[in-house]
Amino acid sequence: MEISEIKKNYEAWQKSTEELIKKYPETGNFKTSWSEDVKRLYTPLEVQKYSDIGFPGEYPFTRGVQNTMYRGKFWTMRQYAGFGTAEESNKRYKYLLEQGQSGLSIAFDLPTQIGYDSDDPHSLGEVGKVGVAIDSLYDMETLFDGIPLDKVSTSMTINATASILLAMYMIVGEKQGIKWDKLRGTIQNDILKEYIARGTYIYPPKPSMRIITNIFEFCSKEMPLWNTISVSGYHIREAGANAVQEVAFTIADGIEYVKSAIEAGLDPNIFGKRLSFFFAAHNDLFEEVAKFRAARRIWAKIMKERFKVTDPEALKLRFHTQTSGSTLTAQQPENNIVRVAIQALAAVLGGTQSLHTNSMDEALALPTEDSVRIALRTQQVIAYESGVAKTVDPLGGSYYVEFLTDEIERKSFDYINHIDELGGMINAIESGYVQQEISNSAYDYQRAIESKEQIIVGVNDFKMEEKNLRKTMKIDDEVEAKQVENLEKMKKNRDSALVKSSLENLEKVARSNGNLMYPIIDAVRAYATVGEVSNTLRKVFGEYKEPTMI
Amino acid sequence: MIKVLVAKPGLDGHDRGAKIIARALRDAGMEVIYTGIRQTPEQIVQTAIDEDVDVVGISILSGAHMKLVPRILELLKNNNSDVAVFVGGIIPEEDAMELKKSGVVEVYGPGTPISEVVERIKGYFEHANV
Amino acid sequence: MQMSESQILDGIRSGNRKYFAKLLSICEDDPAKANHLISNLEKHTAHLIGITGSPGVGKSSIINAILDKSDDKRLGIIAIDPSSPFTGGALLGDRIRMQSHATSKNFFIRSFASRGTVGGLSPSIFEACDAFETFGVDSVFIETVGVGQSDVEIANVADTVIVLLSPDGGDEIQMMKAGLMEIADIFVINKSDNPLSKGLFSKLKNILEMSKKDIPIFLTNSITGDGIDNLIKTLEKRFSLMLENGSLAEKRKKRVVKHAQAILRKKIDRIFETINADRLNIEEIEKEAIRKICNKL
Known part of the structure; x- marks a missing residue:
């Protein structure tokens, strides 16, 4: 059918529909997450060009980064876990591997993430709470005890102290007799989103970027299989950003990392292959699928056009997805299983490379073992029963999804161009621009919930009386005491002169232009603690203070 | 004029809830001071005293609430402060009950309508003024 | 917390921050009372x-x-x-x-x-x-x-x-x-x-x-x-x-005048809030304001 004919028919249909609406009015929230109206119907008129859709495995990768996608291999089912002591987490990892999980994903506690030892006053009440507590190589050895590091790929959610934890992982591997270049995994290492959304920064942006480029440089030489950064939109989204902001700010961060890698002398054709991304999957199924497709296309275009990358492998946006913790409700938590299933479906339909599904009780406390298992089973049901993995990009060609994909791309580029005008992402962050944009979206969303424009089942509608006391998992306060005790013991047994000299050397390198990875490895090998290494760098680099944006 | 301190103790950086509350209280006509993240109990209490606030709202999601909130209450008590303390975050029911027993006015979990928090704070002071 | 004037004054004299914090609140809520308290302090x-x-x-x-x-x-x-x-x-x-x-x-x-x-x-x-x-x-x-x-x-x-x-x-x-x-x-x-x-x-x-x-x-x-x-x-x-050169003293003198002006302005602003807005005649409003001001002063 000719476009002109479709247009004519469409207009006629609109007219008759409008007559109908007078009798049967439409009611509901017809808005995108960025507050634009969703049309009643999408037709070829909205997506006349289908311009950039292409084929899977081919530029601009709208339809996926591989030709066969899940027909060759399902996505990696990777559950983020870690709590309490290294010993307990080690048990949980072994359990998850037995249950058929294909990779490890390590959660660290906040003191470890922010470079404080368990006995630091800042750590009060935080030890082992949101992840495993690691003070020194000793804990890392316990964490991976009996897990052969050449057989697993390990993803570590670690940023400001990524260099230290990576160094520990390498030495654990070394002690198992595994060469560095055989280790596979990812460190998150995305400090920019920490300033924007997640908050586990230590130093100001400039020295932080130096540490990151030192890691890039080091790994390109010593750990070619290691993914040195996972540019993360997840936390940006969880902080309240809409789908466009999630894509735009994440990619703007990515641009900043590629720029600094190039400045450090790395070839983006090679470096680009070691970059990965991390996004959230929210409830709005089609919008989310479009988001993933748009992100792939934007990134491919930027790598090709801005950074002149020619190797197709370095143009591909590969990403991990986690379902959205902030959409889970404390009310009627069983409903969260359904939310997670929809979100996981969006991730799979959007072509994710790996997936974490949240547990139903996460809005209440740390997940129990049962709820973690259900979350993993949700992925297995999607993979083995739903049939959505039978063909590549099953929603490709949907008028609505293609329209949304174009729209998210267009709006993201508006943001990216504006950030360029502000002088790049670091400036945009330091001035508080990015944080303010997100905070505005978060507030608007909350108001939509308050006014019931946005219904949250079980929260502002369909409520019921609930029994209050549920079984949740709690971290014993003894964990903190035990961890502190172990730390003291460890300190007595190490060669303190060696620790001292290795930290002095680290400080010296920090004050020069040298690569920090080598002195950090030496310090960690001597059992210097996460806090000791971080404080040495704090002395040189200072600490970041957040802008006064609310 | 009700003056509120919105504070984030502990190390978690999830400030979405704290910022939303801060804005909503402002829109309800209150003067709101926000401390930023990673505040120690000592910083929070000294700020509450220096700013002479009526309310301290504590937002915490890391699970460290049973260590940090009692410490804040203790320091307030040491300073003879009668400021009203509210807590929001992921707080299991039994912990919430314990915190209320030790002097927290109200504990709010995820999904609480912001309007409920605002009304509760307003009501608390209307009541107190009678 | 209710505090008596003498408590506040004694508290500030002994360097207690809590009482000083209260004085600052009084500055905001009741400037006349604040000025009175301040005049009793060194x-x-x-x-x-x-x-x-x-x-x-x-x-x-x-x-x-x-x-x-x-x-x-x-x-x-x-x-x-x-x-x-x-x-x-x-x-x-x-x-x-x-x-x-x-x-x-x-x-x-x-x-x-x-x-x-x-x-x-x-x-x-x-x-x-x-x-x-x-x-x-x-x-x-x-x-x-x-x-x-x-x-x-x-x-x-x-x-x-x-x-x-x-x-x-x-x-x-x-x-x-x-x-x-x-x-x-x-x-x-x-x-x-x-x-x-x-x-x-x-x-x-x-x-x-x-x-x-x-x-x-x-x-x-x-x-x-x-x-x-x-x-x-x-x-x-x-x-x-x-x-040394006395310019601070000069500035402070001018400052006192500005302070008085600010106090008076606030009073006038408050008087205007009490004036009935039904009338359209500017002159009459003005007259009434002046009358009220004179009564108040």
Whole structure:
């Protein structure tokens, strides 16, 4: 059918529909997450060009980064876990591997993430709470005890102290007799989103970027299989950003990392292959699928056009997805299983490379073992029963999804161009621009919930009386005491002169232009603690203070 | 004029809830001071005293609430402060009950309508003024 | 918490922060009572330093950088943020940048909302400054709202006005032409690591030379602390010079007049709120206002 004919028919249909609406009015929230109206119907008129859709495995990768996608291999089912002591987490990892999980994903506690030892006053009440507590190589050895590091790929959610934890992982591997270049995994290492959304920064942006480029440089030489950064939109989204902001700010961060890698002398054709991304999957199924497709296309275009990358492998946006913790409700938590299933479906339909599904009780406390298992089973049901993995990009060609994909791309580029005008992402962050944009979206969303424009089942509608006391998992306060005790013991047994000299050397390198990875490895090998290494760098680099944006 | 301190103790950086509350209280006509993240109990209490606030709202999601909130209450008590303390975050029911027993006015979990928090704070002071 | 006047006075005399905090609240809620309390306390002349400049220029950061290097001083900080004209509410976020000093015994940071005042200050700014002078501080830093040109009121309040500029601002020069230039005693260009800072420095220097003004310009970096020592030294020198040559006394005399004017203005504003708006005749409204004012006075 000719476009002109479709247009004519469409207009006629609109007219008759409008007559109908007078009798049967439409009611509901017809808005995108960025507050634009969703049309009643999408037709070829909205997506006349289908311009950039292409084929899977081919530029601009709208339809996926591989030709066969899940027909060759399902996505990696990777559950983020870690709590309490290294010993307990080690048990949980072994359990998850037995249950058929294909990779490890390590959660660290906040003191470890922010470079404080368990006995630091800042750590009060935080030890082992949101992840495993690691003070020194000793804990890392316990964490991976009996897990052969050449057989697993390990993803570590670690940023400001990524260099230290990576160094520990390498030495654990070394002690198992595994060469560095055989280790596979990812460190998150995305400090920019920490300033924007997640908050586990230590130093100001400039020295932080130096540490990151030192890691890039080091790994390109010593750990070619290691993914040195996972540019993360997840936390940006969880902080309240809409789908466009999630894509735009994440990619703007990515641009900043590629720029600094190039400045450090790395070839983006090679470096680009070691970059990965991390996004959230929210409830709005089609919008989310479009988001993933748009992100792939934007990134491919930027790598090709801005950074002149020619190797197709370095143009591909590969990403991990986690379902959205902030959409889970404390009310009627069983409903969260359904939310997670929809979100996981969006991730799979959007072509994710790996997936974490949240547990139903996460809005209440740390997940129990049962709820973690259900979350993993949700992925297995999607993979083995739903049939959505039978063909590549099953929603490709949907008028609505293609329209949304174009729209998210267009709006993201508006943001990216504006950030360029502000002088790049670091400036945009330091001035508080990015944080303010997100905070505005978060507030608007909350108001939509308050006014019931946005219904949250079980929260502002369909409520019921609930029994209050549920079984949740709690971290014993003894964990903190035990961890502190172990730390003291460890300190007595190490060669303190060696620790001292290795930290002095680290400080010296920090004050020069040298690569920090080598002195950090030496310090960690001597059992210097996460806090000791971080404080040495704090002395040189200072600490970041957040802008006064609310 | 009700003056509120919105504070984030502990190390978690999830400030979405704290910022939303801060804005909503402002829109309800209150003067709101926000401390930023990673505040120690000592910083929070000294700020509450220096700013002479009526309310301290504590937002915490890391699970460290049973260590940090009692410490804040203790320091307030040491300073003879009668400021009203509210807590929001992921707080299991039994912990919430314990915190209320030790002097927290109200504990709010995820999904609480912001309007409920605002009304509760307003009501608390209307009541107190009678 | 209810406190009696004598409790407050005794508390402040013994250096108890809680009572001083209460006095500052009284400054905001009941300025007449505050003035009465202040008159019963011993005052110690402090250097009142205003810091103004557009939003995001780094006013709080520069104060924080000064605090970082002032362990041996007693300093007061008044940080002012705007109130919403619609709800009266306010978000006071300036503290965030200075929170690492929240527990310092020597520093006292207090946030104020502008509560309807134009000019980037708080309606109780005079009382608040006077109150700080009863608490034995060496200097008081007053951070204005920072809406740009209208922040000139600070010149009536402070002994020294620092106008803060940033190379990211873009239209800074434009803004200065519009009034801030008249009130500046010291210019500070923040973010000295930004390559554009030097350009701004020389542009500003040219403008000052052309208009034959001898105003010092400092380049600082509030993250590294570069240039802060110099700024602190200059502030100290300036203050002792002002004390010596009597210019401080002159300023303070004028300040008293401004303070009285501000009090009277507030009273008049309140009278206008009581006038029935049904009439359209301006002259009549005016007459009634004057009548009411005369009765009140």
